Amino acid sequence: GAVVSQHPSRVICKSGTSVKIECRSLDFQATTMFWYRQFPKQSLMLMATSNEGSKATYEQGVEKDKFLINHASLTLSTLTVTSAHPEDSSFYICSARGMGGANYGYTFGSGTRLTVV
Amino acid sequence: AQKVTQAQTEISVVEKEDVTLDCVYETRDTTYYLFWYKQPPSGELVFLIRRNSFDEQNEISGRYSWNFQKSTSSFNFTITASQVVDSAVYFCALSEGEGTTDSWGKLQFGAGTQVVVTP
Numbered sequence: 001g002a003v004v005s006q007h008p009s010r011v012i013c014k015s016g017t018s019v020k021i022e023c024r025s026l027d028f029q030a031t032t033m034f035w036y037r038q039f040p041k042q043s044l045m046l047m048a049t050s051n052e053g054s055k056a057t058y059e060q061g062v063e064k065d066k067f068l069i070n071h072a073s074l075t076l077s078t079l080t081v082t083s084a085h086p087e088d089s090s091f092y093i094c095s096a097r098g099m100g101g102a103n104y105g106y107t108f109g110s111g112t113r114l115t116v117v
Numbered sequence: 118a119q120k121v122t123q124a125q126t127e128i129s130v131v132e133k134e135d136v137t138l139d140c141v142y143e144t145r146d147t148t149y150y151l152f153w154y155k156q157p158p159s160g161e162l163v164f165l166i167r168r169n170s171f172d173e174q175n176e177i178s179g180r181y182s183w184n185f186q187k188s189t190s191s192f193n194f195t196i197t198a199s200q201v202v203d204s205a206v207y208f209c210a211l212s213e214g215e216g217t218t219d220s221w222g223k224l225q226f227g228a229g230t231q232v233v234v235t236p
Binding site for chain 1: 150161208228
């Protein structure tokens with residue numbers, strides 16, 4: 001149980017365009033989803049926390065207008081990288097926390113490798 | 118402040134050697150969870166273990182073992198008889214708080230340790 005699905009796994013986009021990444025909880029209801037970013041050869045850093053039905057909370061230094069997060073249902077959260085630039089190229093990965101503590105956020109999606117050209 | 122420290126950037130071993138990865142954490146919470154993940158070159162995070170702050174028992178799972186010592190705030194990971202397939206980056210992570218707090222499920226990662234196992 002506690003499966004988190006993330007799509008796409010890999011995306012290449014042109015500079016200035018927007019990219020949407022989806023994170024789904026397949027077998028539980030995720031009241032909270034976490035979005036992380038990992039630059040090459042670096043650790044994972046939390047970008048934002050999204051709660052179903054409310055605005056996301058962004059970590060310091062993360063531009064909320066650039067990284068739009070929508071958590072409209074208990075099974076889906078999306079991260080949209082708007083007006084992407086080469087410096088946004090990174091590995092983005094999500095995890096989810098369910099009701100009653102289900103999945104404590106320790107199962108991750110498979111990640112999305114974004115390359116902006 | 119860095120809450121999870123993995124001082125070893127890279128460890129290289131020859132197959133069948135044992136390798137121990139160090140993890141030192143910092144927290145003021147009495148309830149917290151510690152994790153280890155494996156990240157192979159493909160990028161996905163493979164969950165290895167979760168340990169809560171009230172359970173200091175060491176754990177063994179196949180060739181993997183973990184040593185949790187609250188007195189030294191350490192949660193070390195040992196791979197016994199390493200294999201080439203163990204080559205990956207290994208992350209230690211900390212989650213503070215408990216089920217009713219906002220931080221529940223939010224992970225803080227160490228810098229990671231690259232393990233290279235050669236035949």
